[in-house]
Amino acid sequence: MVVAASELLDALPEELCNQAWRLRSEGHGSLVTYSPKVFIPLTKLCRDVCHYCTFAHPPRRGERAYMSEEEVLNVARAGAAAGCHEALFTLGDKPELRYRVAREELRALGCETTLEYLARCARLVLEETGLLPHVNPGVLRREDLRSLRTVSASQGAMLETASARLSERGGPHYGSPDKLPARRLATIAAAGEECVPFTTGILIGIGETRAERIEALRAIRDLGERYGHVQEVIVQNFRAKQGTRMADAPEPAFEELLWTAAVARLVLGAHWNIQAPPNLSYADFPRLLDAGINDWGGISQVTIDHVNPEAPWPELEALREATETSGLTLTPRLCVYPEYIANAERWLDPAVAQQVRLRADAEGLAREETWRQAQTCPHRPGSFGTSAVVPTTSSPIRS
8 A cells, every 4th residue: 555655744653563564574574684793983083063972072182083903903803703794983074174183193194084094994804804894984975985895895874864954053963064964865876876785874853853754764765766775774763962962852752763663664665674773772672673674783792882882782682582572583694785795796896795705694694603792892891092992666655
């Protein structure tokens, strides 16, 4: 049954979840995936000033702007020893455009840009540990995407919202030029043109309306159907953090997250990969399966979630129990999804594809490895710089 998008706005979460569950089952059967990963925060400097973010911060006396190559490798090696497959590089967007200390440190590293240093570190991790880099460096040009494609299995940038209104004075993205929706959408489109397996998504509860969420999902759907490269869509809920301008802003109710995740399934269709981070829903996370998601995202037993340090990852056994209690099957995956591995000649650089195949099983999922929590890791919970160590199926929603 085709449903007009306008009919979703006041629909009850329970009604939408029933439809979303059926669609997820149609597209994915009982399979629910997650990616065993380590989190590498290459730099926490950023030229943007999102009003809800505690990941990025200005330069601090006594701290370096960037992780050293050895620090990066130490985290990656700990992940490899624990059976992880993914090295998630998260970093601020082009901090050298704002901070002299970033420019000076890059110069000392022999690099002109943060992206150049990111590529170097991603290559080191790939070649020295075999972990597959997934990079989230923000807004990119085609030449940036092309360069990073040679050292990463996948890339990503959250759209967050399609509403330019949120970038106006008083909005959460005011003063953050890289959060303008047009620039984010241009990056997603450029990734499609460069045949990059790409992850994106929306952030709910930062002042957008339900209609604007649907607009963002439709924009993602349109680009994914045009290029076939959007491998995963994240539905993430805002969490208020102390020390930010939005510390006292109301968080979205869990029922609102369920509504949005279910709408994402209805807007995108049965075969899309849809994720909701379990650590941001605390004890309620098992109910996210009711909304038709089929992926839990990256889960680490080695490093904290540096973007949401107040929200620990669920233990793997708790994740498995929640999934199986819902009648579903939990399986590890790689940072690049099976459909892209099956057509690696199109989607992956040959050198990266070789490493991907070493970690993929016959179905394109992750080879099962013994995954144990590392006893020591310089980034659990310390921080660097201190003494501490392809979907084309049409959706059932009418535009």
